[in-house]
Amino acid sequence: MSTSSPPPSKTDSPAAAPLPGQPTSKGSWKRGRWMVLFLALVCAAPVIASYLTYYVFKPKGGTSSYGTLIEPQRPIPPALMVTGDDGKPLRLASLRGRWLLISVDSSACDKACVTKLYFMRQIRATQAGQRERLVPVWLRTDSAKVPDVIREAYPDTGMLIADPAAIAKWLPNDAGTTMVDHIYLVDPNGNLMMRFPKNPNPSKIKVDVTKLLKFSGIG
Known part of the structure; x- marks a missing residue:
């Protein structure tokens, strides 16, 4: 006597074929x-x-890093105004978009002031193809005339008049120093990022700046 096979159970039914583009297994997913x-x-x-x-x-x-990292970063105050050579006021924050090396001194610019301007110029010059991304800025604390010899020696330095009280609220200094003793670094977003020590080693500043320009330029 012939026997018939039992009907297939639900568990024996073949699985539905995967849709196009759908992973074939959990492992693939x-x-x-x-x-x-x-x-x-x-x-x-x-x-x-x-x-x-x-x-x-x-x-x-x-x-x-050689310089002291400013934590938390301090953005350029929106209300901080400066005056250029044309006598027109502008917001310091309008310089955003490039790295800024900032020095603060009176317009008379003594030996220490000239040394900082020289360091900033040389640090910029050593950046080769990246140099246009870095701008030296001298924030002058008065409106007196800048000596011609200094103006001619540093044509690529922005020489802007600013209120010293307003600058002092923004720029921190080390214990026993004032803001005129330091060089500061501001990032392209307008954030005060780093402060370099009094009587700095320019070669070490260059190392910090080169690293930052390199990393921020990737991608």
Whole structure:
């Protein structure tokens, strides 16, 4: 006597075919997600590297930078006005878009003042193809005439008149110093980022500036 096979159960029925483009297994779906994450990390690597270099990896006994990092960063005050050679007022924040090396001194510009202007000029000159991204700025604390010899020696330095009281509220200084003792660095977003010490080593300032220009220029 012949016997018939039992009817197939629901569990024996073949699985529905995957739709076009749909992962064929959970493993494929997980691999796809990891690949997307990997690509995102590769794209973000330059930004991550710059933050790690300056804020995480620090050699024993000190930080990774010569200058003192300003934390939290201080944006240029929106109301801080300066006056150019044309006598017209402008907001200092309008200089955003490039890195600024800032020095503060009276228009008479003594030996220490000239030394800072020289350092800023030379640091900019050593940046080669990146030099146009860096602007030296001299914030003058009075409206007296700048000596011709200084004006002629530093034609690429912005010489702007500013209210010293307003500048002092923005620019911090080390203990036992004043703002005229320092060179400051402002990033292209207008944030005060770094303060260099009194009587600085220009070669070490150059190293910091070169790193920042390199990392911020990637991507």
